[in-house]
Amino acid sequence: MIDFKTIVLIFFGALAVSSAVLVVFLRNIVYSAFSLIATFFSLAVLFIFLSAEFVAGVQVLIYVGGILILFLFALMLSQQLSQKAVKLSSTKLLPAVLLALPMLGIFLFVIYQTDWELVQNIQMEEGVASLASLLLDKYLLPFELASILLLGALVGALLLARPGEK
Amino acid sequence: MESLSIFLHNLTQQTLPLWIFVLLSIVLILFLITLPFAGFATYLERKVSADIQARIGPNRVGPYGLLQFIADGIKLILKEDIIPTASDKIFFRMAPMIVIIGSFSMFVIIPFAQKIVIADLNIGVLYILAMGSFVALGTIMGGWASNNKWSLLGGMRSAASVISYEIPAALALLNVILVSGSMSFGHIVDQQKFFNWNLFHNPFLFISFFIYFISALAEVNRTPFDIPEADSELVGGYHTEYSGMRFALFFLAEYADIFVICAVATAAFLGGWHVPFLNYENIAEGVQLPLQFIITLTKILVLFYVVMWLRWTLPRYRVDQLLGLCWKFLTPLSFLMVILTSMWMLCFGGRSFYGIIIGFFS
Amino acid sequence: MLLDYFHVLMMILVAGCFVPLILFFGKFLRPSKPYSEKLTTYECGEEPVGNAWIQFNLRFYSLAILFIIFEVEIALIFPVFLIYKDQVSASFSLGSVLLFGELIFFVGILILGLAYAWVKRDLDWIRSVRIQ
Numbered sequence: 001m002i003d004f005k006t007i008v009l010i011f012f013g014a015l016a017v018s019s020a021v022l023v024v025f026l027r028n029i030v031y032s033a034f035s036l037i038a039t040f041f042s043l044a045v046l047f048i049f050l051s052a053e054f055v056a057g058v059q060v061l062i063y064v065g066g067i068l069i070l071f072l073f074a075l076m077l078s079q080q081l082s083q084k085a086v087k088l089s090s091t092k093l094l095p096a097v098l099l100a101l102p103m104l105g106i107f108l109f110v111i112y113q114t115d116w117e118l119v120q121n122i123q124m125e126e127g128v129a130s131l132a133s134l135l136l137d138k139y140l141l142p143f144e145l146a147s148i149l150l151l152g153a154l155v156g157a158l159l160l161a162r163p164g165e166k
Numbered sequence: 167m168e169s170l171s172i173f174l175h176n177l178t179q180q181t182l183p184l185w186i187f188v189l190l191s192i193v194l195i196l197f198l199i200t201l202p203f204a205g206f207a208t209y210l211e212r213k214v215s216a217d218i219q220a221r222i223g224p225n226r227v228g229p230y231g232l233l234q235f236i237a238d239g240i241k242l243i244l245k246e247d248i249i250p251t252a253s254d255k256i257f258f259r260m261a262p263m264i265v266i267i268g269s270f271s272m273f274v275i276i277p278f279a280q281k282i283v284i285a286d287l288n289i290g291v292l293y294i295l296a297m298g299s300f301v302a303l304g305t306i307m308g309g310w311a312s313n314n315k316w317s318l319l320g321g322m323r324s325a326a327s328v329i330s331y332e333i334p335a336a337l338a339l340l341n342v343i344l345v346s347g348s349m350s351f352g353h354i355v356d357q358q359k360f361f362n363w364n365l366f367h368n369p370f371l372f373i374s375f376f377i378y379f380i381s382a383l384a385e386v387n388r389t390p391f392d393i394p395e396a397d398s399e400l401v402g403g404y405h406t407e408y409s410g411m412r413f414a415l416f417f418l419a420e421y422a423d424i425f426v427i428c429a430v431a432t433a434a435f436l437g438g439w440h441v442p443f444l445n446y447e448n449i450a451e452g453v454q455l456p457l458q459f460i461i462t463l464t465k466i467l468v469l470f471y472v473v474m475w476l477r478w479t480l481p482r483y484r485v486d487q488l489l490g491l492c493w494k495f496l497t498p499l500s501f502l503m504v505i506l507t508s509m510w511m512l513c514f515g516g517r518s519f520y521g522i523i524i525g526f527f528s
Numbered sequence: 529m530l531l532d533y534f535h536v537l538m539m540i541l542v543a544g545c546f547v548p549l550i551l552f553f554g555k556f557l558r559p560s561k562p563y564s565e566k567l568t569t570y571e572c573g574e575e576p577v578g579n580a581w582i583q584f585n586l587r588f589y590s591l592a593i594l595f596i597i598f599e600v601e602i603a604l605i606f607p608v609f610l611i612y613k614d615q616v617s618a619s620f621s622l623g624s625v626l627l628f629g630e631l632i633f634f635v636g637i638l639i640l641g642l643a644y645a646w647v648k649r650d651l652d653w654i655r656s657v658r659i660q
Binding site: 171184185188189191192193196243244245246247248249250251252253262263266267270271273274285286287288292293312315322325326330332333336337340343344345346347348349401406407410411412415486489490493494497498501505509511512515 | 642
């Protein structure tokens with residue numbers, strides 16, 4: 001007898017994988033962008049199962065609300081969609097497979113080599129608070145550096161997006 | 167804070183499985199509060215606008231035209247459902263669904279009273295911001311799928327204004343998190359007893375409330391920020407091609423969103439069900455919940471009236487003015503408020519303005 | 529905690545079923561008499577010219593970039609602000625001043641980013657273009 005939790009977990013795991021596959025294989029680029037919604041959303045659900053509700057919230061907020069909208073804007077400004085929706089076609093199937101196979105091998109190796117520990121009843125009531133104290137204590141330097149990284153990203157992205165400036 | 171489903175579950179001595187009550191609590195909140203409110207809001211909107219323009223407004227259906235929204239609903243459900251041939255059929259059908267899911271799921275965390283909340287999530291504030299993005303996606307989807315120039319322009323404008331104004335809104339709510347030290351709306355409301363409304367916590371939160379309210383108005387595309395559906399420029403905006411029930415669903419989502427922002431503003435800044443001079447501990451158990459519920463709803467309705475009032479008072483912004491207001495005024499101001507609030511918290515040890523004054527006398 | 533999110537999942541399910549259900553029941557009530565003229569795209573009564581899936585204004589793109597950067601920053605400082613109150617209300621100590629300084633540094637860098645975008649006129653909707 002599988003309980004409800006497991007069913008939901010399996011469902012969203014399958015949804016994450018299948019929608020990610022669709023993102024790659026759908027021919028219409030706008031469809032792939034929208035199928036990413038399902039991927040991101042089911043990833044957020046998986047985060048909730050890991051008791052990382054904050055990460056789940058951030059996942060939805062940034063990826064669904066931000067990155068996806070950026071994708072859509074990018075699609076609409078970079079491609080001539082006027083005659084028909086942009087079709088994606090993959091011609092280099094063999095090199096892609098050759099590249100992907102070793103990757104799969106590495107993943108499988110890592111998955112089977114890792115000694116997975118089963119943790120029972122994780123107490124995550126103060127998950128966000130402990131994350132914050134880690135950020136301000138142990139990982140203070142990366143945290144502050146992240147702001148500089150973000151500044152760099154902002155300047156670079158705006159520089160690239162500016163028309164007519166080399 | 168205890169959720170409605172668990173409250174009902176305990177009330178019936180746990181005889182039925184919990185999931186029935188989960189469903190029941192959702193259905194209760196949705197179909198007894200949200201949908202009647204959205205219907206009533208359309209009536210109210212027309213009455214208020216009529217009042218402001220010295221007209222009578224709907225007065226044919228029922229006493230004072232009170233049944234107008236039912237008539238509207240019947241009309242909308244009897245309308246033909248037209249899906250243009252040139253549109254993208256799948257997304258055209260999906261868009262209203264995504265918008266509805268986004269705006270309904272925000273109702274999960276709205277605290278109506280001590281125990282009347284579907285689920286008081288620990289990340290409440292973040293959840294509101296995150297789920298709001300689904301609404302933006304739905305509008306873009308609808309605008310794009312219609313394959314209509316007006317719709318596409320409307321969808322794009324909507325997305326641009328939503329993502330821009332989410333920054334000041336999030337920063338304004340950050341101030342609330344700063345002073346209450348929690349993201350769950352239950353905790354936030356609990357800390358605002360008597361005069362301790364977050365609105366009066368310190369001068370910067372007072373400003374933050376207005377920043378939040380303005381940005382939230384822009385996020386739900388209400389006048390003066392209704393450029394996505396500016397009728398005089400864009401015909402109908404992102405829902406130009408939608409007719410009948412699908413159009414009504416967009417409309418419903420819009421009113422639900424307004425309800426949500428008013429409720430969030432109430433819970434985060436205006437003390438939820440807390441009012442000065444009212445101590446809930448002195449009130450009988452049975453009266454407590456209805457009283458809290460009525461007080462919360464009154465505050466929400468007052469804010470809703472302000473939203474409508476603004477609509478008939480202010481002219482519409484231009485796109486460039488709208489985005490300029492956001493990026494050049496509200497965002498820097500809200501950054502400043504965040505810094506000043508954290509400075510206040512540092513200087514006064516986390517006490518509110520009221521707390522400091524009380525401290526002088528005792 | 530999972531129970532809380534079970535509510536959210538159920539809400540999404542209810543909202544997701546609400547739309548098809550209402551449309552399904554409407555099907556028995558509403559007329560359905562489509563003809564090709566009715567199903568054309570609306571364009572002020574004219575025959576629609578071309579397609580609406582066209583290239584779009586670059587302005588929206590810069591906005592989305594700005595938005596994502598600020599959103600990531602807000603997401604990063606959310607947890608820090610959450611513990612800020614507990615840290616400062618205990619007592620006025622060097623630790624809380626340091627915490628404040630760290631936050632100001634983080635926020636300050638991003639305000640710098642906003643200032644950069646402002647100075648470089650990326651926040652302007654209409655931008656003056658220099659003609660070569």
